Every structure is written in structure tokens, then in C-alpha cells.
Amino acid sequence: MNGPSPARNANITAASAGAAPVAAKASGGVAYSTPVRKARRVPVPRVWPLKDYDVYALLGGNAFIILAMWIRHGNLHELETPAGIVTAIGELAALYGTYLVLIQLVLMSRSPWLDQIFGQDRLVAAHRWVGFSAIWLLFAHFVFTTVGYGMADGSGPISETFNLLTTYPYVMWSGVGLILFVVVGITSMRAARRMASYETWYAIHLYAYLAIALSFMHQLVVGLDFASDPMARFYWIGLYALTIGLLLVFRFGQPMAISWRHRLRVANVVKEGQDVVSIYLTGRELDQLPVRAGQWFRLRFMTSHGWWRGHPFSISAAPNGRYLRFTIKNLGDYTKLLQEVRVGTSVFVEGPYGVFTGANRTKARVLLVAGGIGITPLRALLEELPAARGNLTLVYRASHENEVVFRNELDELASLRGATVHYLVGRRGSREMPSDPLDPRALRRLVPDVFDRDIYVCGPAGMMERVLAGLHWLRIAESQIHYERFNF
16 A cells, blocks of 8 residues: 555455465574465463352452451450450451462462463453552551550550560561552552553562562561461461462473473564564474464563563464564664564573463454554464454554554465455544544444454554443443453
8 A cells, every 4th residue: 555545455365275475574594484374283272171250269268268267266356345446457457468469479470270261461450459459458457456556555556656666576577568568569550650661660579579578477476377376377378388389380480491492592583664573483392382373472582681571572473383473663672672683592481371362262253453563463363363264354553654564464364364454554633544443433334244253452552442442332242352451
């Protein structure tokens, strides 16, 4: 298409299955092509027989056990006096605050079971709100316990706080831990996240582990369950051990095993457009790496400036057993450095993750809605999703022609697969595109059978919010809408 016209409709007759693959433009190293047909079969990730209600039942059951143990210790007698009531609220806030902290860690353990059920997008959102709730409960524990003790002793909150901090070292430990939790919570607020880089945000969040260690020492020395009940002590130690075990296995053990087995390295770097490159990774036994189109990996390029930085990137070509392709746009900071990563660089990988795949598909027809660099996982899905002729439609939104990535590949895939591709190019509000081409009415005109399709959406946060809101306005069933965000 020449010039930023409002839309381009490419409904292309399917070519023969033996058509030539799309050629990639090599900028160095070994030249690779991106095949759109006849890839080597790759195993898919294992599906676990678990549902979301299994997780909710487990969490609710543990919450009940915590309350039952508190009652079993005879603490109901505290409710006989005002001071006892206030102290009891502080005790329960401590128990459930600690429980939520452990849940928060499990949510971010990158467990394949939780990833399959909820997806990392929902897990990150739950992690954030569980974290805020835990901080408020731990702060409530400090306030209510101090006030309750002060009421029982006949002293004020300030003098009681000073007495606790100066007399009992383990209270000082918990105070430092609480301060660290509050700092982590503040940096997790939306306004703070916008001002900080991913690396800064991540470094600050590492202090949460120190806060947890200090809180555990406090609980170990003076915690109600630990001090008076061996069974409760065993239970809480078990919760900590299980949480730490999940972190060690899935955050460290599994990525180390995958990286060691497949020995991934950069095989080629291909310039795809303005500030956009595709990085091809090769390694050993890639045909044995279970992965689906639409999934993503956390990559650490083993360079002096990259080994400590792990960033999420979706694969931009369907798994083919020979290489993995990641297409990365220069968005500043680390992504700028990746535009010139050297061929041969080793890569430490974590993954694959995500439920933005065909595994949750419910309809025969599929609509893919991409914005900008959000085309990367959708390009892979366009290649991989099983579909009869005419059942796949891609809508690709970009502000400028030079922001359209993979045009030749998308046209070739459309030709081979009998798919429809709509390019919506132009700045919203301009003469060429006076209104949003992705608002619900426009989308329905563009794809009249949108109600009978599964819809996959990926792009900038603002664009995704508008499209998802439009789909809900159209009353599209939630089970037909698929998306995953990568905001930290």
C-alpha cells in the first residue's frame, strides 16, 4: 500500500502447500528464512487437570485452618475486654497478612499450573492487589497490637511503640520489614511505575525478600502459633518451605535446566523496520522444546549489560524446531541495546509462559487484532492456528506506514492460508482517519461475523483497553476474548 490510506483489505487466494517460504533480510550472521508451512512438529506444553476453583478451594481451606488454629489456642477469651478485642484484631491481621505475603510469592513463582489456569497477565494483577492487601494487614497488625498492648498497660500508643522497639529486638526486625514492605508497595503504585524503569522497579522489589526474612524471624521468636503449638509451628514452617520450594524450582531450577539443555544463542539479527529487529535463537534439540505460538519467554542475553536483566518477549514465528524468533522494538533502555546484539551471544531463557494461544480457542473462526509491535505474537498465531479457508482474519492497526512490521510475511501467510488481512494505517483524528477504526461499530462493520469468532488482542496498553472495552460493549462472551498484557 502506498501512503497512509485508512484500510487495506487483502483477501488472497490460497497458494499451494509447497509455496516458497518468506525470506528474511539478513543483517549479519547466517541468513534465515521464516517458513510459513511445513515446520517440524514441536511438542506442546503439558496440560494439567486443574481448574481455577481448585486453587480457590485450596486458598480458602488454608485460610480456614489459620482461623481454626487461632481459636484452638484459646484466643476467643481476648474478646472479653476492649483491649483484648483490639489485640485480637492485630493478631489476626498478622496471621492473614503473612499468609497473603506467601500467596503473593506463589503467584510470582511462575508455576506452570498457575500459568495454565490464569495466565501471567491475571497473575500479575492478582500479585499486585494481594501485595497491597498484605501490606495493609501487616500495618494494621502493628497499629492494633500496639494500641491493644497500650490499653492493657495503661500507656499511650507512642510510648508503647517506643517501649516495644527499644525493649524487644524482634519487634525492631518486624518494624524494618514493615518499612521495606511499604517502600515496595509505594513503588508498585501506577504513578510510581510510570516514572521508574523496569530495572529500578525490579531492584527495589528484591527488598521484599529481606522483608519476608525479617518478618519470619519475628514470627519465629514471638509469633503466637510458633510459641505455643508445635502443630501450628510445623504448619507454618511447611507453608514457608512450600513457597520457597516453588520459587527455587520454577524461578531458578527449571530455567537453568532448559537453558543448559538447549544452549540457546543468537544466530542472526534481522532489521525488520524502523527501530525493529528480529533476533533468531538457535540451540540444541529445539524440536523437543514444548511451546505454542502466542507464548513468550523471559530472555537474559549473557553480556556485561544484559545478564542481570530479564525481559519478556513473545515469539514472532510459529515454533518450527529449528529456531526461535523474537521481534523487538526500540522502546528505550534495554531494548535499544538489543538492536545491536552480537551473533553468538548466549541467552538464558525462562519459559515458555502465557495462555495467549490456540489452546483456549472456542470458535472455528478467529479474529486477530494487532496494534504496532503487538503484531509479534499474532503473526505467530496467524501461521500456526488450524483454520479452514476464510476463517482467519487479521486487523493490523498502525499510526504510520513505517510502523507496519512483517507486511510481506503477512501477505504471504494470507495467500497460503486463505486468510483476510486488514491494514488500518493512519493517525487517529487525521483527514485520512478521522475516527477510531477499532471502535466497536467500526470493528463490526469491518468484521460482520465478529460475534462468531474468538478474538485475540495485542498492542499498546491504551489500544488494548479501547478494543477490550468495545468488545464488552458488543457483549462478546468473555470466553471468546483472549489477551495478555506485559506491564510491570
